[in-house]
Amino acid sequence: MVLSVVIPCYNEEPNLDDLFTRLITVLDQLHLTYEIICVDDGSRDHTLKRLIEYHHSNPMIKVVNFSRNFGKEIALTAGIEYAKGDAVIPIDADLQDPPELIQDLILKWQDGYDVVYCKRRSRQGETWLKQKTAGAFYRIISKMTPVPIPRDTGDFRLMDRRVVEALKLLPERHRFMKGLFSWVGFKQIAIEYDRPPRSKGETKWNYWQLWNFALDGITSFSSLPLKVWSYIGLLISLLAFIYATFLILRTLILGIDVPGYASIMVVTLFLGGVQLVSLGVIGEYLSRVHDEVKRRPLYIVRDCYGFEKDTHKN
Template sequence: MEELAIVVPVYNEQEMIELFVREVNKKTENLEIKKIFYFVNDGSSDQTLPLLKKLARQNDNINYISFSRNFGKEAALLAGLQATKESLITVMDVDLQDPPELLVPMYHKLKEGYDAVGARRISRKGEALIVSLFSNLFYKIINKVSTTPIVEGARDFRLMTRQVVDSILELRESNRFSKGLFSWVGYEVIYLEYENHERSAGQTSWSFRQLLSYSIDGIINFSETPLNIATFVGFISFLASVLLSIFYLLKTLIFGDPVQGFPTLIVLILLLGGLQLLSLGIIGKYIAKIFLETKRRPNYIIKESNIKELD
């Protein structure tokens, strides 16, 4: 029987894990595949780990990996994918915002010859207005500045063949942005649309600040445009200062109308200083990414696992 690996990052999700397993099994009971769960505990401080251990003892198709601390969702996704060996792999959020019933049409689409089948939200009902606005803005910006297209509303939730996952795992960068990596590797991909699903229980661990930072990292990881903008801003500032200098010089020599120096000086200092700080900030962000990559630190540290190859 064909096997499906289900990779699920979890962080303080004690209320959702059992419900998630029940819903996945219920909504996919007609699929003739064996489901293998890979839960990755990302440094939870609640009862997530004890619950995973209990479920693993009771079910031979439930595996868990537990980190030594919180390393973030990207590290958890990577650890889960690296642990799998099945021919089909899916990545899902435990909060059931990734509807398990979509796995059925995803599986059938994969059998039609696609290499991966993704899920795409076509609405954001129930989501905070500011989050929706910035999410839409993010997709517009990144698809303008990046050569790697990212489908608007696309989730990490997707069903992939072993070949696609192996290609993703060949990308060894430390600063990972899975949506971009999934798109960068290519292959034949189709997206299934669905309406937004709210969390079934518990609270999200993602704050607006974290989402904003994650979006900025995504743009930087897949585009050099911010660096080009910094260069362009620097050139325009230099050109403007030269033109203004010529203008004020001619105005003084020809028309005998000297410009008051102090206000002009303050304005120019603030303008050029602000532009320089903006450019340095953009360049500094890229240098920080390079610095992190050169350290070659592991993406995560596994404290314990019931997978013998990893423990």
């Protein structure tokens, strides 16, 4: 097997016809042996039924069916673990990742690069707010982590088998795949493209999910949010010491002054807020430690179509 294409699917029934038409046309033109691994992430529409029909009509299309919805990052992980190709390409089912770029990815791979990732030159069909928040996230995480995570880059990329085997060694539960792709290293290069809007259907990501996704990325690749509270506490203590010194000197010079109730309440509420925020940050990290130590499997597969019986299942 030369090439494996991994497609996480969640309620993508409207996009499947166009997806497979364009994808198979591109793959057939490459004259390479390939497989298409579709991971159904607990879809509630007829996505699984359509995937099975496509598998029966084309054995190169293989299906992994989860027992429930585990999330896109886990579905992507499962597809990578099931892939057998010398090169693996994750791609979205909504056609925002143009299959026609696969040929360019393979050419760069043949030039000797281990990872060829696609960098978005523009993001069509997305709101102004989503584009700005995405840009802010990439700027923030690039300053907080020593791992160089490319900006405006999704999961659409080609990975050599050596990279895939390295990724399979990473067992963490909260998986920020963009960060993991960068963390493993290897020889990487980018190609730019204009990302089109979704072909059909609606995005599965709302702003709350994107917020949690951003937290996963930051907590997975940076301990700065934990460390910063030591410096904030030190700064507040220094300011309190300076203010206490000022009060002592003023009392010695001018006599006793009756303190104001408002100023005491402001200081009390401010310090209480700082403490609660710091506890919240600690809680975010602690909850992830709690998930890790339970050692539950990343996903549970209900059934598979197109794989040998000894295929690995997590």
